[in-house]
Amino acid sequence: MTKLRVAAVGTGNIFRSIHLPAWLANPEAELVAVCDAYKAGAQKIADEHGIKDVYEDYRDVIARDDIDIINVCTPNLYHSEVAIAALQAGKHVFCEKPDAINPAEAVKMAEAAKASGKVLMVMRNNRYRPVSQFLRTYVEKGHMGEVYTGRCGWLRRRGIPGKGGWFTTKELSGGGPLIDLGVHMIDLAVWIMGNPKPVAVSGSVYTKFAGTELSDSVHSSFGSKQENGTFDVEDLATGFIRFENGASLQLEFSWASNVETEGRFVELRGTKAGFSLFNDDLKLFTEIEGTLCNITPQLPKDPGGHKVNINHFVDVVQGRTEPTFTPEQGVDMIKILSAIYESAVSGREVRLD
CATH class of the missing domain: 3.40.50.720 (NAD(P)-binding Rossmann-like Domain)
Structure with a gap:
């Protein structure tokens, strides 16, 4: 070979x-x-x-x-x-x-x-986790009905990566937790929804913890810290996306925020069912025979989304399968992130269509 x-x-x-x-x-x-x-x-x-x-x-x-x-x-x-x-x-x-x-x-x-x-x-590693694959199939088969709204985010209490280095320098990074963490969870939510086309975005960003040296997150070890370096990005971002099909998605991402603990999440709501995915814990909320039911699926062990993502890339290069990620989806993602930053400056909704 x-x-x-x-x-x-x-x-x-x-x-x-x-x-x-x-x-x-x-x-x-x-x-x-x-x-x-x-x-x-x-x-x-x-x-x-x-x-x-x-x-x-x-x-x-x-x-x-x-x-x-x-x-x-x-x-x-x-x-x-x-x-x-x-x-x-x-x-x-x-x-x-x-x-x-x-x-x-x-x-x-x-x-x-x-x-x-x-x-x-x-890299879209979260798509390749067993829980994500299950949810994508669950939605595709109509078990959630019309998926019309939801929320996603990744909140850290104190987890600023490479403070003073390229992570916190907008010229090099493009932004803070929105562009760093937002790609992960926004992509996962939108992908599970079936990749509806985003048409409008609004958002706000905040920088309130540039002076902190505290850390309670392993992720703060990423990047190289620089004493008296640059910190001209946000440490928290919130936002709202409207899609062409009428669906909507709320967003919240932080490197530093006074929350109880670090966590990443996606919640989507449909006319037949909803779900909450917090870190690795999934719960489904539905109705069976006139009774409201909470269901906890038993899923296979996660082999690691990054590894599976790279293996899928190799399969695509070798011509064995079609890509589950396209560059056009990447363009939509960066349009969303850029529009949130633009909206934070203007104070107004930004149209993408």
Whole structure:
């Protein structure tokens, strides 16, 4: 079997903890090169895992004819730049979320993928968890009836990642918890709903905890902290999405907020049933024979959505299946996030149609 040759661009925490183990575990992939502007970090990974080639400039990696896949885990600002260059060079691209820091860049990525004929996929790991697959099927088969409203979010009490570094620098990240955490739970909610088209968005953002050093979240270890660094992003965002089919979705995301504990959630309500997914706990609310019933499904053990997502990408590249994520869905996501930031400034609803 000829393995797909993979090169990683960006070797920070998200690559080391999430992407790297998934690539190493896939029997059809071979990680042959790593690249990072901080070359010493890439070299350390290469030494630990027997990877021969280490680069400092992503253009040198992309120029290689023997690379099939570029895995992008750079700061958000560079996602589109690296992905577009790789696609134009005839490589498949798997990119960490968010797709890009603004809609124009997300559109360019989608156009580059279409023109190249190569696969572009952005991490949507929550879609591939057993609970998510169950809920998607449950809705598709009509068990919830018309799904018309819901809410989603991810709230941390104190969990600011890489304070003072690129995470909290808007030029590099594109924003705070909305663009960092919002991609996960908004995508999951909208995907379970059947990907209705967003048509209008409103929102507010707040920065109230830039001075705190407290942390109660493992996620605050992501990124590199910098003393007296930049903090010009929000630490909490709220919002509201209207969809073309009349459905709506409430949003709430924080890195720091006075809540009881950290938690991620999706709740959707339909005419026949509803559900609440909080962290890993799912409850269904429905009516059976005239009696209101709460149901707790027994689901398979979660193998890890990130790993399954990357395995699915490999299946798509190998031509065995159709992608469950499309670049156009990524464009819609970045339009939503950008419009919430725009609405927070204007104080008005922003139309997307």
